[in-house]
Amino acid sequence: LSSSGSTKGQVDSLLSIISSQRERFRAKNQELEGENRMLQHTVHALQSELDTLRADNIKLYEKIKFLQSYPGRGSSRDDTEQRYSSQYEERLDPFSSFSRKERQRKYLSLSPWDKATLSMGRLILSNKTARTVAFFYTLLLHCLVFLVLYKTAWSESVGRDCSAFCAKK
Numbered sequence: 012l013s014s015s016g017s018t019k020g021q022v023d024s025l026l027s028i029i030s031s032q033r034e035r036f037r038a039k040n041q042e043l044e045g046e047n048r049m050l051q052h053t054v055h056a057l058q059s060e061l062d063t064l065r066a067d068n069i070k071l072y073e074k075i076k077f078l079q080s081y082p083g084r085g086s087s088r089d090d091t092e093q094r095y096s097s098q099y100e101e102r103l104d105p106f107s108s109f110s111r112k113e114r115q116r117k118y119l120s121l122s123p124w125d126k127a128t129l130s131m132g133r134l135i136l137s138n139k140t141a142r143t144v145a146f147f148y149t150l151l152l153h154c155l156v157f158l159v160l161y162k163t164a165w166s167e168s169v170g171r172d173c174s175a176f177c178a179k180k
Contacts, residue, residue, distance in 0.1 A: 065098070072099050 072095040101108045121129065135141045 068095050069099050069102055072096060 072092060075092065076099070118126070118129070135145045
């Protein structure tokens with residue numbers, strides 16, 4: 012009987028130790044969960060503040076761009092302006108940034124010959140002088156080809172007429 016009483020006492024002491032340990036862990040867990048919620052709230056607050064500041068910076072860049080559009084204003088661009096310029100452009104029209112990225116992807120997939128043709132076409136079409144020169148160059152080449160074909164056809168015709176005339180005699 013005494014051994015059963017001592018084991019019961021040991022079980023009770025172990026049970027009380029485990030219960031107190033569980034209560035300490037539960038309190039520590041609740042404290043850490045509260046701290047975690049507080050840190051998440053802080054992160055959300057900082058993220059919203061960051062978004063607000065980014066939006067303010069983009070608005071300031073828009074104002075700088077507007078002020079620089081006046082004549083007599085220099086356009087000194089520093090790193091800050093360059094950083095917000097792309098965000099400003101994306102905010103204006105997200106479809107244009109998608110279109111630009113898609114165009115870049117398609118350009119990179121072209122063969123070198125196609126790239127050269129596209130670059131030449133863009134060069135010619137972007138400048139009035141280049142368009143004029145290309146027009147007259149094309150016109151000159153067409154006239155030259157037609158003249159050569161006409162001369163060849165005429166000389167062949169003359170040759171045929173001569174041989175027909177000689178054959179009659």
